[in-house]
Amino acid sequence: MTESLVIDNIGSLITNDPTVGRGALGIIENASLVITDGAVEAMGPAGANGDTRIDAKGGCVLPGFVDSHTHLVFAGDRAEEFTARMAGEPYDGGGIRVTTDATRATPTDELHRLVRLRLAEAHRAGTTTIEIKSGYGLNVTDEARSLEVAEHYTTETTFLGAHLLPSEYEGRADDYIELVCNEMLTASAPHAKWIDAFCEEGAFDEDQSRAVLEAGRAAGLGLRLHGNQLGTGAGVQLAVECGCASVDHCTHLTDADIEALAGSDTVATFLPAADFSTRQPYPDARRVIDAGATVALASNCNPGSSYTTSISFCIAIAVREMHMTIDEAIQAVTLGGAAALQRTDIGHLTPGASGHAVILAAPSHHHLAYRPGVPLIRQTIGPLGAFV
Numbered sequence: 001m002t003e004s005l006v007i008d009n010i011g012s013l014i015t016n017d018p019t020v021g022r023g024a025l026g027i028i029e030n031a032s033l034v035i036t037d038g039a040v041e042a043m044g045p046a047g048a049n050g051d052t053r054i055d056a057k058g059g060c061v062l063p064g065f066v067d068s069h070t071h072l073v074f075a076g077d078r079a080e081e082f083t084a085r086m087a088g089e090p091y092d093g094g095g096i097r098v099t100t101d102a103t104r105a106t107p108t109d110e111l112h113r114l115v116r117l118r119l120a121e122a123h124r125a126g127t128t129t130i131e132i133k134s135g136y137g138l139n140v141t142d143e144a145r146s147l148e149v150a151e152h153y154t155t156e157t158t159f160l161g162a163h164l165l166p167s168e169y170e171g172r173a174d175d176y177i178e179l180v181c182n183e184m185l186t187a188s189a190p191h192a193k194w195i196d197a198f199c200e201e202g203a204f205d206e207d208q209s210r211a212v213l214e215a216g217r218a219a220g221l222g223l224r225l226h227g228n229q230l231g232t233g234a235g236v237q238l239a240v241e242c243g244c245a246s247v248d249h250c251t252h253l254t255d256a257d258i259e260a261l262a263g264s265d266t267v268a269t270f271l272p273a274a275d276f277s278t279r280q281p282y283p284d285a286r287r288v289i290d291a292g293a294t295v296a297l298a299s300n301c302n303p304g305s306s307y308t309t310s311i312s313f314c315i316a317i318a319v320r321e322m323h324m325t326i327d328e329a330i331q332a333v334t335l336g337g338a339a340a341l342q343r344t345d346i347g348h349l350t351p352g353a354s355g356h357a358v359i360l361a362a363p364s365h366h367h368l369a370y371r372p373g374v375p376l377i378r379q380t381i382g383p384l385g386a387f388v
Contacts, residue, residue: 004036005355005381006050007061011363013043014062016335016348025327025365026350033061035355035381043349054379060364062330063349064128064356064382065311066337068156069248069269069298072118073111073146074136076102078304082277091230091278095304096136096164103136103146111149118301119153119384122309128356128382129337129346131298133196135160140184147191153384156341158224159188162197162204162212177208181215194245195221199235206234213242222342228252229280240264246296246340251275251283261293267340268293270332271300272317273308286323296336297329316372326369356382 013033015026020043022028032048034041042048081095103111115132122130132154134146143161150157161180169176185195195216199209203226213223223242227235229249236257239247247261248269261268268288275282288295297314300306308314311333318324318332338347345354360367361378368376 002037003052004034004041004050005052005054006048007033007035007054007056007357007359007381008048009046009058010056010061011058012060012365013349014060014330014365015043015350016063016331017350020350023327025330033349033357035357038355040349040351040353040355042351054359056359058363059378060360060362060367061349062358062360062365063334063347064358064380065126065333066129066341066343066347067122067127067299067301067309067311068131068246068296068337068340069271069300070130070132071135071300071302072115072130072132073134073149074099074103074303075106075111075114076303077307081304082307085278091280091305097167099136099303100138100166104139104142108145108149111146112152115149115153118309122299122301123380123382123384124377125310125312126358126377126380127309127311128358128380128384129156129341129343130154130384131156131158131194131341133158133160134188135163138163138166140179140187143184144187144191147188151191155193157192158194158196159185159192159216159221160196160198161185161188162209164198164203173204173208177204177211181211185215185219189219189221192221194224195219196224196226198226199238200226200230200233202230206238209235209238210242213244224248228257229274232257236260240266245342248298248300249274250288251280253283253288258288258291258293261288262291267296267336269296269298269340270318270322271298271306272314272322274300274306276317277305277307282317282321284323285318285328289324289328294336294339295332296340297332298337298340312368312376313372315368319369326366329369330365354382
């Protein structure tokens with residue numbers, strides 16, 4: 001039996017299809033949206049009929065946010081580390097080991113509870129599709145366990161055994177990469193869709209990261225990469241060379257990096273909340289967009305460098321600090337995130353798409369940057385709702 005939901009009395013509906021509405025966002029004013037059995041059936045003038053009706057009260061409705069980069073499976077926090085950074089201590093990524101120790105020591109049931117709390121928070125903030133990485137186990141058992149937890153909540157799971165060198169392998173990075181590419185990958189791949197590596201000075205170099213990506217590809221996993229967060233380096237070029245779906249951070253980009261991204265299908269995913277928390281410079285998204293590359297924005301929710309699930313916060317930073325227009329930022333957290341996950345069923349509200357939507361307590365999407373810090377998400381409609 002089919003069930004239809006109508007969101008009616010919409011002040012402005014963002015479809016992300018310029019062929020059906022105004023501008024690049026395909027905006028329809030005074031609209032209704034019909035969702036049948038979880039998929040968009042129709043959008044048009046206000047007043048449509050359905051089994052269930054939600055009154056948007058003149059608010060803006062837009063596609064559910066697609067958060068394509070998170071690290072939700074962890075225990076503990078690093079508030080003291082954050083406080084030290086605010087007092088002038090530099091960020092070098094080394095605190096990952098603190099979280100690794102806490103995560104390894106935490107029972108699986110408790111990890112599930114913590115992930116559900118973070119998912120509920122993200123859903124209240126408008127996220128309907130989320131990627132979750134491992135990376136705080138850093139041994140065979142706990143990397144696989146982290147992914148087993150993550151796959152309960154999303155199909156977008158990423159094996160990140162190459163996050164940082166664990167303390168027990170200090171001085172033996174190549175030995176650890178051998179473990180990641182073999183025993184750890186074998187245990188983790190059944191629970192993962194993607195593989196990732198942290199290609200950065202202080203983490204893993206170009207050759208080590210390439211080995212991880214090639215092993216993941218051979219195991220049937222899609223490719224992602226952390227790159228160019230703390231400085232210029234090989235990350236972006238390696239991601240493009242290997243055909244990664246996305247390269248994430250992209251804080252420090254050379255002209256050659258931008259040219260490579262523009263000539264590829266690799267999405268440049270910006271993580272501005274991490275730059276906020278670590279006092280790194282913000283990436284110049286304007287240069288990347290103007291070059292013709294596809295960009296995404298994601299939360300990078302993790303306990304050390306970006307402990308937030310708020311995509312609205314990321315939008316506000318992108319507009320204020322990264323030279324993005326509000327329309328570009330909205331596309332980056334919807335269509336851009338979908339592209340980073342190589343998904344065509346999300347990020348837009350047109351017939352056949354997944355009926356994941358956000359209703360704002362505001363008449364237009366401009367308010368997400370215009371009123372930073374204000375909880376403007378009136379209601380989120382989408383699959384993460386089961387964890388609220």
